[in-house]
Amino acid sequence: MALPANLKQAPTPQELEYITGEIIVAIEPLFRMEKVRLVSGVYGPFRPPAKTRVPLWLAQSLKLKRKCRIVPPDWVTVDFLTLRLQQETSQSELSKMPFRYAEVAKVLLDIASDDIMEPDKIRILLKDIREARQAKSRQLLLALDAPYTTTENLCSMEICEMRLFFSSAMGIISKLDVEAPAQDEEMYDF
Amino acid sequence: MALDLSDEESSRVRLNRRPRPTDSTLYGSELPSFDTNIRSNPSYGRPSVADVSFASANMVDLDDEGLYGEGEETTVRALMRRWIDERLAPDLLPWQGELVGEILERLQSQNEIVVTLQGNANTTEEEHFAVMLVQTEVERIKFVLRSYLRCRLQKIEQYTPYILATPDVQRNLSELEQNYVQRYGDLIGRHFQQTTLDQLPAHMHSLAEEHPNTPSMITEPNKSKAVFFFVRDADCPPMALPGGKSIELKKGSIHLAQYRLVEDFLRNDSVELV
Numbered sequence: 001m002a003l004p005a006n007l008k009q010a011p012t013p014q015e016l017e018y019i020t021g022e023i024i025v026a027i028e029p030l031f032r033m034e035k036v037r038l039v040s041g042v043y044g045p046f047r048p049p050a051k052t053r054v055p056l057w058l059a060q061s062l063k064l065k066r067k068c069r070i071v072p073p074d075w076v077t078v079d080f081l082t083l084r085l086q087q088e089t090s091q092s093e094l095s096k097m098p099f100r101y102a103e104v105a106k107v108l109l110d111i112a113s114d115d116i117m118e119p120d121k122i123r124i125l126l127k128d129i130r131e132a133r134q135a136k137s138r139q140l141l142l143a144l145d146a147p148y149t150t151t152e153n154l155c156s157m158e159i160c161e162m163r164l165f166f167s168s169a170m171g172i173i174s175k176l177d178v179e180a181p182a183q184d185e186e187m188y189d190f
Numbered sequence: 191m192a193l194d195l196s197d198e199e200s201s202r203v204r205l206n207r208r209p210r211p212t213d214s215t216l217y218g219s220e221l222p223s224f225d226t227n228i229r230s231n232p233s234y235g236r237p238s239v240a241d242v243s244f245a246s247a248n249m250v251d252l253d254d255e256g257l258y259g260e261g262e263e264t265t266v267r268a269l270m271r272r273w274i275d276e277r278l279a280p281d282l283l284p285w286q287g288e289l290v291g292e293i294l295e296r297l298q299s300q301n302e303i304v305v306t307l308q309g310n311a312n313t314t315e316e317e318h319f320a321v322m323l324v325q326t327e328v329e330r331i332k333f334v335l336r337s338y339l340r341c342r343l344q345k346i347e348q349y350t351p352y353i354l355a356t357p358d359v360q361r362n363l364s365e366l367e368q369n370y371v372q373r374y375g376d377l378i379g380r381h382f383q384q385t386t387l388d389q390l391p392a393h394m395h396s397l398a399e400e401h402p403n404t405p406s407m408i409t410e411p412n413k414s415k416a417v418f419f420f421v422r423d424a425d426c427p428p429m430a431l432p433g434g435k436s437i438e439l440k441k442g443s444i445h446l447a448q449y450r451l452v453e454d455f456l457r458n459d460s461v462e463l464v
Contacts, residue, residue: 003340039331149446
């Protein structure tokens with residue numbers, strides 16, 4: 001009907017990646033152009049070798065035309081990610097990552113791996129971090145309670161991955177709760 | 191051509207006398223007057239090489255960042271936020287007429303400039319490239335806008351009887367959507383009547399009848415659905431849980447809660463769904 005069935009439940013990973021296009025990244029333009037006014041703001045001027053800041057989708061489009069180098073964000077370095085991986089494997093809580101780190105990293109590694117130092121190491125580190133975090137976010141399920149649970153430091157893609165399961169699990173828990181004694185029933189009387 | 195945005199004022203005066211976009215209106219120095227967004231969000235979209243920091247690994251500061259990292263919320267990001275909210279909320283959220291109007295107006299003016307430039311034989315190659323970027327962005331925004339509208343339409347079709355019976359929800363609809371829900375409700379009602387209900391005994395004709403132990407025939411949004419949300423406001427009031435407890439909502443934190451608890455926060459913009 002109005003919305004295809006596969007889009008009804010929640011935004012798809014592709015759509016999340018699409019939104020990530022609005023994130024601002026630094027680029028080194030390889031062509032000259034004056035400022036350009038877009039709906040989301042004014043970008044440029046593009047004068048090599050001065051860096052300028054543009055939305056990720058624009059950087060992506062320029063990169064594919066070989067008109068710029070993308071300057072990877074601070075956290076896309078082997079040092080930082082190694083540190084995060086250590087934290088991730090030694091602590092029981094999730095550590096703080098940029099909310100859309102998975103999407104940004106995917107776009108950068110897909111189209112601009114030549115602009116990143118040691119892209120293969122980065123790829124491996126990101127994969128390890130993802131797995132460590134995945135194991136921890138499954139642990140969150142133990143603490144799941146209706147009608148509220150804290151999910152500190154989860155990232156966009158992780159939420160996307162867990163959403164259906166967590167949301168239906170909470171639905172079941174709250175249904176079971178309603179069977180509780182009469183005094184509890186008032187609680188649900190909004 | 192002057193490049194600094196501080197020249198904006200003088201070029202604006204010039205532009206007022208010259209309402210049609212001409213050769214280089216795409217460029218920042220000749221901002222037409224509707225471009226108020228640049229003013230209010232100085233940190234966004236401007237080249238500020240100084241804050242491209244190359245901090246060492248330990249220094250990378252991820253605190254105090256929004257969902258998009260840096261920068262204020264532009265109209266485009268606002269539209270994306272509303273779109274995702276709408277996609278994740280089980281019921282119909284208030285129609286964002288003002289935002290959609292503003293976006294449409296900007297798309298329209300970008301389009302006019304593009305048409306003018308493309309029709310002009312003197313357009314330089316650089317301008318053609320800029321036109322291509324403008325068109326890419328316009329298409330990006332149109333996609334989100336369409337998906338937003340379709341998502342609302344889908345909810346309207348799904349909950350037609352409920353919406354028609356609840357004036358509170360009807361206030362969340364735009365005028366066009368209100369007309370649509372009326373017409374759609376009529377059509378569906380007549381269809382049910384003709385195909386099935388007319389063949390049944392008279393006391394079973396109503397779709398609103400309630401029976402004990404059977405679910406209602408009117409589909410309502412499931413407000414107990416759990417949603418993930420992100421706290422946008424620094425001074426968001428605590429969320430009261432049933433049973434007297436309350437939860438502090440710190441800016442930038444992410445929680446999972448039943449939609450009915452989040453609803454009010456969503457309405458006054460202090461949280462967004464993720």
